[in-house]
Amino acid sequence: MSDPDRIAVVVGVGATRFAARSAASEPALAMRAIAAALADAGLRPADVDGVVRFDREAVWEYDLAFALGIAPLDFYAAVPFAAGAAPALLRMAALAIGEGLATVVLGWHARSRREALAPLVGGEQFRVPFGLGGAAEVAALLFRRHAHRYGTPPEALEVVTTTLRRQAARNPRALFRRRPLGRAAYRRSPLVAEPLRRADVAGAAAGGCAFVATSLARARDLRRAPVAVLGTMQVALPSATRQLADFVRFDRERAMERAARALFRGAGLAPGGADVAFLHDAASPLVLFGLEDFGLCPRGESGAFVSGGGLARGRVNPSGGQLAEAHLDGINNLVAGVHRARLGATVLVAGSALEPTSAALLGLAL
Amino acid sequence: MTLPPLPLPGPDTAEFWAGCRRHELRIQRCDGCGTPRFPPRPACPRCAGLAATWVTCSGRAGVYTWTVVHEPTLPAFRHLVPYAVGLVQLEEGVFMVGQIRGVAPDAIRVGLRVRVEFDDVTSEIALPHWRAG
Numbered sequence: 001m002s003d004p005d006r007i008a009v010v011v012g013v014g015a016t017r018f019a020a021r022s023a024a025s026e027p028a029l030a031m032r033a034i035a036a037a038l039a040d041a042g043l044r045p046a047d048v049d050g051v052v053r054f055d056r057e058a059v060w061e062y063d064l065a066f067a068l069g070i071a072p073l074d075f076y077a078a079v080p081f082a083a084g085a086a087p088a089l090l091r092m093a094a095l096a097i098g099e100g101l102a103t104v105v106l107g108w109h110a111r112s113r114r115e116a117l118a119p120l121v122g123g124e125q126f127r128v129p130f131g132l133g134g135a136a137e138v139a140a141l142l143f144r145r146h147a148h149r150y151g152t153p154p155e156a157l158e159v160v161t162t163t164l165r166r167q168a169a170r171n172p173r174a175l176f177r178r179r180p181l182g183r184a185a186y187r188r189s190p191l192v193a194e195p196l197r198r199a200d201v202a203g204a205a206a207g208g209c210a211f212v213a214t215s216l217a218r219a220r221d222l223r224r225a226p227v228a229v230l231g232t233m234q235v236a237l238p239s240a241t242r243q244l245a246d247f248v249r250f251d252r253e254r255a256m257e258r259a260a261r262a263l264f265r266g267a268g269l270a271p272g273g274a275d276v277a278f279l280h281d282a283a284s285p286l287v288l289f290g291l292e293d294f295g296l297c298p299r300g301e302s303g304a305f306v307s308g309g310g311l312a313r314g315r316v317n318p319s320g321g322q323l324a325e326a327h328l329d330g331i332n333n334l335v336a337g338v339h340r341a342r343l344g345a346t347v348l349v350a351g352s353a354l355e356p357t358s359a360a361l362l363g364l365a366l
Numbered sequence: 367m368t369l370p371p372l373p374l375p376g377p378d379t380a381e382f383w384a385g386c387r388r389h390e391l392r393i394q395r396c397d398g399c400g401t402p403r404f405p406p407r408p409a410c411p412r413c414a415g416l417a418a419t420w421v422t423c424s425g426r427a428g429v430y431t432w433t434v435v436h437e438p439t440l441p442a443f444r445h446l447v448p449y450a451v452g453l454v455q456l457e458e459g460v461f462m463v464g465q466i467r468g469v470a471p472d473a474i475r476v477g478l479r480v481r482v483e484f485d486d487v488t489s490e491i492a493l494p495h496w497r498a499g
Contacts, residue, residue: 117371119374120371120372120374121376125373125374126373126463127463128371129371129373129491129493130451130464130493130495131443131451131465132435132451133371133438133442134439134440135439136439137435141431141433141451142431144431144432144433145430145476148476191434192435192437193433193434193435193436193437194433194434194435194471196433243405244453245405245460245463246405246411248430248431248453249461
């Protein structure tokens with residue numbers, strides 16, 4: 001596909017200030033992020049004719065029409081499974097632009113409330129009543145199985161968490177920028193669900209992020225260097241939080257490896273061949289799973305990989321990610337990925353390894 | 367005692383929870399290919415068959431993986447800490463989540479043999495858990 005009217009590029013990104021909690025509503029945070037992304041792109045609300053959002057979102061399409069004057073919309077779509085959804089927003093935007101369904105597509109996610117416990121009518125009724133209440137407990141138990149199968153030591157989690165906290169010190173937006181965590185301090189962090197410690201689990205955060213995508217042809221008149229969507233993928237794995245019993249029966253490793261290889265091949269890259277990777281990291285074991293899923297290290301060897309310096313030089317989650325920048329369901333990893341791609345890096349952004357998930361490859365458009 | 371968040375049985379899951387109330391562990395078995403399945407659902411993941419029969423499990427299982435919770439996400443479990451909760455694989459092959467009791471947390475291993483027991487939580491709901499030995 002070489003028609004510059006049909007090649008999707010990201011031309012703007014924006015974010016609110018990130019905080020542990022906020023008095024601002026999610027709609028207010030969303031509007032601030034959207035306004036920032038449009039300003040970054042040099043576009044007006046009236047230019048937007050498509051929107052993509054998470055399915056669990058406080059702002060809906062019609063809210064935008066009244067709050068910012070974005071109307072009418074020729075294309076809108078919502079993606080489920082919050083922690084796996086952020087890269088898929090870019091996939092939907094690229095689809096709409098590639099098919100000529102819209103010319104300027106806005107994507108966003110904002111979060112400020114704690115997740116309320118939904119009535120236990122679905123798969124959660126076979127997990128939550130037994131005391132496995134959140135993603136932290138689920139990640140702990142899946143890490144234990146990984147350790148049993150591959151010999152992964154719990155010290156690998158310490159390396160991941162202390163590395164991300166160190167990287168956040170260079171990110172002015174990061175919640176933990178002034179809270180470095182040495183190895184001794186890590187070991188004093190209280191156990192949450194063995195072997196995970198409080199520091200291994202992303203806490204509550206408030207904030208919003210947005211991006212604007214358009215065609216390469218239109219981007220030539222805009223102020224920012226366009227970032228190309230080199231490839232995207234979605235995989236509908238069972239959800240570890242909703243259907244844990246299915247999750248462990250399903251050969252998720254093979255399914256993820258197959259999808260990831262196709263993603264890199266489609267972009268003309270070797271497996272794992274991105275300069276920088278943003279892996280969803282709501283809990284530290286997810287980084288290990290992501291490294292293996294996307295071929296940054298061989299299957300089962302993530303423990304040795306991180307202990308041997310594999311995370312050095314900010315190659316993984318240089319912004320600090322969900323653990324140390326802010327826990328915003330991965331939308332901030334997508335925005336950070338666009339910033340890195342503007343500097344010339346080839347960037348992987350991947351959603352949660354525990355949910356039906358998605359990933360995107362970004363690079364400067366030539 | 368603080369009640370845990372309780373399940374809301376629906377058309378597909380009511381028989382499982384009714385079985386728990388009688389202290390029987392019930393799963394579906396596909397009428398077409400004989401594959402046991404859990405959690406309950408309307409179709410077989412192996413052969414896509416729509417017909418199934420409920421059967422009672424032996425109640426014997428092995429620990430597949432586990433964690434010991436010290437700071438639960440949900441406040442309703444704070445009075446239990448530290449507690450072990452895991453995923454067990456039943457003799458019939460299916461997996462279930464449940465608390466693991468009757469063993470020191472640091473003595474739990476993958477493959478530890480456990481058997482089902484039930485807590486009568488309300489007049490409607492009994493929750494299965496797993497006891498070592």
